[in-house]
Amino acid sequence: MGIKERKEKHKEDLRQRILDAAKELFLKDGYDATSIRKIAEKIEFSPTTIYLYYKDKADIMYALHQEGFILLGTQFAVLQHVHEPFERLKAMGRVYMSFALNNPDFYELMFIMKEPIEFVKAHCHGEEWEEGEQAFGALIMTVNHCKEVGYFTKFDTTAFALNIWSLMHGLCALKLQGHLDHMASTKTEIFAGDDWMEKTFSSFVQMLEGLK
Structure with missing residues (x-):
């Protein structure tokens, strides 16, 4: 696997980690109580990283949908x-x-x-x-x-x-x-x-x- 392919795989893996963490928090704590910061804490990344993939938590919810x-x-x-x-x-x-x-x-x-x-x-x-x-x-x-x-x-x-x-x-x-x-x-x-x-x-x- 080349460098470009590894970077793309890393991006997709991180995107999926964001979605999985958000899904768990949405269902456990509710949509309103879940923030981008909480999602970021769960996957041990900064909120800024999540904003590279999704503009807000509504965007994440729709991606899961x-x-x-x-x-x-x-x-x-x-x-x-x-x-x-x-x-x-x-x-x-x-x-x-x-x-x-x-x-x-x-x-x-x-x-x-x-x-x-x-x-x-x-x-x-x-x-x-x-x-x-x-x-x-x-x-x-x-x-x-x-x-x-x-x-x-x-x-x-x-x-x-x-x-x-x-x-x-x-x-x-x-x-x-x-x-x-x-x-x-x-x-x-x-x-x-x-x-x-x-x-x-x-x-x-x-x-x-x-x-x-």
Whole structure:
């Protein structure tokens, strides 16, 4: 590896250290309580160094937001080889759940904390929010493919996609924030003995099948 390549690798490694430290602090202490100085202290660099990479903490938050959406989009992209659209739709639901459970830190930054979307509204316009558009676009495209083969033809595509996303998000948020497990442990006469995230998802799939 040459000098130029080593310098580029050092820059990328430092950029990732900044993002990892910021993500931990945002989730642990909250966005408002996290400062550039605190991020710098965590990685043992000066605040000036961080400003070489990001103009402020909102810029860092948005970079994390982008990183999460790129990861989710990559996982959705793998499903494009699933030609039967309803099977692809079900697989997207499972990928979304898996992403949320395996990446709870990113999921909170992407879909629960308000600061990233406030940055998007302030600084991005329409097609400029490429990563978010691609993720929702994959769902829209799959619902459209379902309609092309005769499924869900009575429903508006965008509204139907939003309903699917809303239920999946609600289910994932209930699980990640502990509400689902709390109900299962305290209301055993209702929630006894099952994986209620899986059971709820299966029930949702049955409902979608009934709408075909």
